[in-house]
């Protein structure tokens with residue numbers, strides 16, 4: 001469990017070695033940054049502060065009034081006073097509770113607004129992060145920062161901050177009231193209260209450790225569920241006949257989990273036994289010392305005073321215990337903020353330059369000039385790639401698997417930036433162009449077609465929000481998917497399912513072609529899927545792509561001979577280098593890599 005994601009209970013004031021190591025450096029800058037989130041809500045915070053002071057002070061009053069009830073009402077047998085103090089005590093408790101309600105409302109309001117701001121800020125920031133960030137970071141981790149970590153911040157604001165404040169105030173009021181009555185008993189109280197806290201800490205520590213073990217087990221169980229019950233995971237389990245194996249794994253983790261839960265529950269039992277014993281010792285000591293003082297030394301001390309002392313002492317127990325845990329809570333809170341700030345501070349790899357060149361209506365001229373690129377420094381991927389795609393023309397990129405074909409096209413819409421050399425669009429380096437303009441002019445149909453879980457219509461409108469029914473139908477016709485859509489009972493309103501998995505690979509491809517046609521970019525890029533589609537699906541996709549290749553500026557990574565033949569120029573890439581270029585005839589004649597690919601790999605049309 002990451003630091004800061006405290007379990008619901010039993011936080012110990014001891015920090016484990018692991019926690020100490022993970023403890024963030026609490027600097028002035030960090031605190032300033034945390035406070036900057038509270039800044040917009042200053043007025044509300046002052047209101048909360050006033051509510052906390054009032055409610056904490058008022059709720060201590062009934063304990064103090066116990067003395068009056070006993071001395072003025074019971075011992076003097078004065079019914080009027082008795083009723084008055086009882087009603088006063090009751091009234092004060094009621095007012096304190098009502099203020100408490102207002103306080104928790106404002107508190108929750110502030111916490112929700114701060115987390116709202118943070119979530120939006122984080123979402124905006126993550127949207128700017130590059131492809132590399134998403135491919136190299138664990139998906140679960142990204143989601144955790146967005147959800148659990150930010151929820152943790154909410155918990156800190158609603159619980160930690162206000163509990164520190166209200167506990168300190170309760171403690172101060174109780175201490176002042178005790179010292180006003182009798183310094184000897186007050187001092188005994190101060191000595192005793194920490195003694196109460198020691199067993200609590202011990203039990204809390206055990207509980208905390210069990211909570212964390214249970215949490216880790218829980219994460220493991222979630223992992224198993226995630227892997228085996230996801231659409232693709234369950235399929236893999238079924239196809240490999242691993243149901244028994246997965247069930248055993250799940251059952252074993254589940255069993256360990258229940259054992260931990262039982263242990264944790266029992267640790268709680270012992271905890272209460274210890275607490276109730278110790279909480280009883282405290283009042284007894286006060287009665288004893290107080291009694292001795294009344295009987296033998298200090299006649300000014302009344303029975304009521306002793307009762308007040310006992311009542312206040314009992315009230316002090318909770319706040320002292322909470323405050324003893326402040327260090328851990330504080331560190332955990334800071335760790336949580338640090339984790340969030342770490343993400344917010346990551347610089348987006350691909351950013352727009354300061355004065356980007358705007359190209360609302362580009363021509364679609366693409367030039368690669370001596371481009372070198374690598375994902376990891378030790379492994380060069382593209383070496384000295386140069387070519388030009390003229391407007392209205394098409395280029396097919398072919399080459400063995402892993403040779404760097406997709407990488408070449410990733411550089412055009414700036415999913416990555418070149419290491420050296422340049423990629424130019426209409427004569428300007430893509431790094432100097434407005435990112436939105438550049439990406440608006442480029443339409444990519446990638447190998448992995450992604451459709452959102454929604455209707456076909458929603459997926460199409462993703463490319464053009466205000467697309468009319470006619471436009472959508474026309475795009476679907478061109479993409480060769482209209483017939484399929486019309487045959488569906490709900491037409492364009494057919495739901496595509498999780499990641500579009502209710503559709504076949506070919507149908508998904510064709511919907512994504514319709515989507516790109518609606519976007520109507522200047523340059524079309526097709527990264528042809530290598531996965532085998534049946535020949536009918538293939539020819540339908542082919543029919544959809546062919547007119548685009550012939551009329552629009554396009555680059556295609558092709559595996560099918562029929563597609564390759566439509567292109568104006570063929571680039572052959574091997575080990576990240578362009579090893580051959582020309583048209584089909586020339587390349588076959590040359591008898592090099594292309595010829596080899598032609599013989600062995602290209603899927604030729606069926607005769």
Ligand code: ATP
Pocket residue numbers: 132135375376381399400401402403404405406407408530
């Ligand atoms: P295919 O025809 O199989 O799709 P390709 O020619 O398109 O292959 P690329 O996807 O460009 O090949 O990959 C080129 C090389 O770069 C491969 O060896 C691959 O392992 C590596 N690679 C691709 N993406 C990444 C990434 N995000 N991080 C690190 N290495 C990567």
